[in-house]
Structures are given as C-alpha cells and as structure tokens.
Amino acid sequence: MEQKGVCIKDDDMKGLIGKLLSAKAIVLGSPNYYYDVSGLMKNMIDRSISTSYLGVGEYTGMEWHGWRPFVDKAGGIVICQAAFGAEKALETFKCFAEYSGLNLIGEVIASAGNQPVNDFPEYIEKAHKLGMKIREEVIRKETKTSR
Ligand SMILES: Cc1cc2nc3c(=O)[nH]c(=O)nc-3n(C[C@H](O)[C@H](O)[C@H](O)COP(=O)(O)O)c2cc1C
Structure with missing residues (x-):
C-alpha cells in the first residue's frame, strides 16, 4: 500500500504492466x-492487481482502492479452442474487464478442432472485424478528447 500501484515483486511483470497502462x-x-483461460493468462490477470491500487483514496474515495486502471481503453477478447467449453474462459475475461474498467468492444471464439485456426477464414475474418471496431473506438475517443 505504501508504494501505490507498484507490485512488490521486481520481475518482468513490471514491463508488461507498463505496456498495459500505456496501450x-x-x-x-x-x-x-x-x-x-490458460494458467499463463490467469497469472497475468492476477499479477495485474497492483494496477488497481493506483490513485488509492484520491479518485474513488476508498482508502483501500484505486481507480479502474483501464477505463480509458477499448478491449477485445479472442479465445481459441478445439470444440467446447469457452463460456467460463469468456467469463474470466469479462470479470477482468469489468474490474479494470476495460471497455469491451467484442469477442471472437474460434473452435478449430485439431487444426490450425488459420485454416478457418471465417474466424480470421471475425478477428479482423473486431480489430477494425476496436480501432474505430480508439479513433473516436481520440477525436473526442482532442476537440
Ligand atoms: C491442457 C489443455 C486443455 C484443453 N481444454 C480444452 C477444452 O476444455 N475445450 C476445448 O474445446 N479445447 C481444449 N483444449 C484444446 C485447446 O483449446 C486448443 O488446442 C487450443 O486452442 C490451441 O492453442 P495452443 O496451441 O496455444 O495450446 C485444451 C488443450 C490443452 C493443451
């Protein structure tokens, strides 16, 4: 709590947190x-908790909590699977987005069996469309704030 928003573990998560905050x-x-979600992704989510302690008490009025770190960012979700069960992975990502304030624009769930997802043009197309929507949201926000 003394080092507001800084993880006490000094490792390469620091670099990743910097990227998350500046994205x-x-x-x-x-x-x-x-x-x-994979264990690696869940670790990333869990390790990002320090970002929720930025601005403790200053913005939320809560002495024990800071601002929502990604509230100014557009977000998307992409999940790849063989066939079934993505609902909980989606929920994990949605909870993270809700907690951190990420503005979710959309999601893509790709069921690729045992083939590379690149063999499915429909998923690539969906991912591309999601990317374009996120881009539009970023531009919309930038235009609004520069007025
Ligand atoms: C440990 C493990 C668990 C998996 N569980 C599921 C599952 O519950 N449902 C599913 O449809 N596919 C499951 N799969 C398949 C993967 O989702 C699929 O192969 C993956 O999207 C490919 O990504 P990767 O090459 O990065 O592992 C699992 C694969 C692994 C290795």
Missing part, C-alpha cells in the same frame, strides 16, 4: 484450457 487498446487472448 490505447487491450486484446485479451487465450486458448481454452479445461473450460477456462
């Missing part, structure tokens, strides 16, 4: 592993 948009992506 205009954040796309969360994971394979579906046993009906949820």
Whole structure:
C-alpha cells in the first residue's frame, strides 16, 4: 500500500504492466484450457492487481482502492479452442474487464478442432472485424478528447 500501484515483486511483470497502462487498446487472448483461460493468462490477470491500487483514496474515495486502471481503453477478447467449453474462459475475461474498467468492444471464439485456426477464414475474418471496431473506438475517443 505504501508504494501505490507498484507490485512488490521486481520481475518482468513490471514491463508488461507498463505496456498495459500505456496501450490505447487491450486484446485479451487465450486458448481454452479445461473450460477456462490458460494458467499463463490467469497469472497475468492476477499479477495485474497492483494496477488497481493506483490513485488509492484520491479518485474513488476508498482508502483501500484505486481507480479502474483501464477505463480509458477499448478491449477485445479472442479465445481459441478445439470444440467446447469457452463460456467460463469468456467469463474470466469479462470479470477482468469489468474490474479494470476495460471497455469491451467484442469477442471472437474460434473452435478449430485439431487444426490450425488459420485454416478457418471465417474466424480470421471475425478477428479482423473486431480489430477494425476496436480501432474505430480508439479513433473516436481520440477525436473526442482532442476537440
Ligand atoms: C491442457 C489443455 C486443455 C484443453 N481444454 C480444452 C477444452 O476444455 N475445450 C476445448 O474445446 N479445447 C481444449 N483444449 C484444446 C485447446 O483449446 C486448443 O488446442 C487450443 O486452442 C490451441 O492453442 P495452443 O496451441 O496455444 O495450446 C485444451 C488443450 C490443452 C493443451
């Protein structure tokens, strides 16, 4: 709490947190592993908790909590799986987005069996469309704030 918003663990998560905070948009992506996001992705989500302690007491009025760190960012979700069970992975990402304030624009769930997802043009098309929508939102926001 003394070092507001700074994780006490000094490792490469610091660099990633810097990137998350400076990004205009954040796309969360994971394979579906046993009906949820991968362990690596869950670690990233858990390790980002320090960002919720930026501005403690100053903006929320809560002495124990800071602002929502990604409230100014557009976001998307991409989940790849063999066939089924992505609902919980989606929920994990949605909870993270809700907690951090990320403005979710859309999601893509790709069921690719045991083939590379690149073999499915419809998913690539959906991912491309999501990317374009996120881009539009970033531009809309930038135009609004520069007026
Ligand atoms: C540990 C593990 C668990 C998995 N669980 C599921 C699952 O619950 N449902 C599903 O449809 N696919 C499941 N899969 C398949 C992966 O989602 C799929 O192969 C993945 O999208 C490919 O990403 P990767 O090559 O990065 O692992 C699982 C694969 C692994 C390795």
